[in-house]
Amino acid sequence: MTPPLHLSLAGQAVDVLREQVLTGEIPPGSRVNEVEVAQKLGISRGPLREAIRHLASEGLLMLVPHRGAFVPDADADDVKALFELRTALECAAAELAASRRTDVDLVRLHEVCEESRRNYRAGQPFPYRLDLAFHQTLIDAARSPHIAGQVRLVQQRVVLLRSALLDDDPPHQHASMDDHDELVQAVADGDASRASTVMRRHLSRVCAQMLTSMNR
Amino acid sequence: MTPPLHLSLAGQAVDVLREQVLTGEIPPGSRVNEVEVAQKLGISRGPLREAIRHLASEGLLMLVPHRGAFVPDADADDVKALFELRTALECAAAELAASRRTDVDLVRLHEVCEESRRNYRAGQPFPYRLDLAFHQTLIDAARSPHIAGQVRLVQQRVVLLRSALLDDDPPHQHASMDDHDELVQAVADGDASRASTVMRRHLSRVCAQMLTSMNR
DNA sequence: GAACTGCCAACTGTCGACAGTTGACAATGC
């Protein structure tokens, strides 16, 4: 029998709240009222508080003493700083992936790229889900659990920022797919240095795109 | 009047527990009993639980459902993985520091290096405190708050690993000081690439030293 | 003697209630 992933109420509350924050159901800038949310989830304040503290440690909530928890609202500087961290982590991951990738990793990477292309050719937008999947697959290929964990947290915060943004424009999507292909090639070649360089350029582009999106 | 840094009991408990874990007062592998620690700190289990969860999010404690919190006990693979993360972060920080450092930063870096040398020449060991201070100063010079935050957490976990280890041997200390000097030079020159390279070599050396320390 | 079963103490997970703080609003004085 499969043990439930989260028996504890706190764990369930984390999942529900995280979803609500990431989808923008709880919009940036708004506050999380403990008693209100607790009875909405049908739990007491204890577990909910633990859930809130947990999400705060992930950067998805901001705690203010005696005031409560807020969904952080980012400005341009935050985005830049966050992408500095993301770049550091994902460039390192790209390097490691280039030197550790297995054939299975390469197959997976190609699959994600292919699916993106198919979507794009069919006139559909490049779903962010596939972008995330690509990066996740690359991270997995790096086989560095600590880096992977940190990247997951950073990705989440990027998703949070995105939730307040409009969708990407097609030229950006095209460039992203090209970057991904180039990354796969570098990883396949085992060229760590090039993988890092391409990743840096890619993320720099993505960051710039997000910054322009913010000014609309 | 200076406002207390942590009014909340949970915040104070975090500080106390962190100290006890990092100094090895609560040794790796041992469990943290909630009721016992709570009454030792003179608080109830609520705030203590929050403190425990917080430290767990920092990687200083490991939570096991229905069993409690344990101080993690690392093996060689953990150390390697942790240093992959540390390398990713500190190399990026070194690059950024090289391009952003001010004259004040350089003075500070020189000061720390000088103090280390003085200590060493006086026949005293290179205190780990100064090593930490050097890296912290370099991180500050990078002016990237998110990277700085993550590095702090990683440093902490390294300290936790060290707490179970013997002291460094003099040859290693000498090499570390040379590395630091070289790093300062690269940062002073604004040579981001070299700063990253030196940092990578430095951390690789430190990691290797820790791994050999573990096998004694 | 070894393996299994049922019980028990210890501990974590959860809850409801009380206490202290904060920000806002109304009342007051200038």
Next chain:
DNA sequence: GCATTGTCAACTGTCGACAGTTGGCAGTTC
């Protein structure tokens, strides 16, 4: 009209108690 002060409701911080789970131990069976 504006600043100041007093009051209050809402909310977070904290506590003590109860419930559920876990691992270990004694008792039983073969």
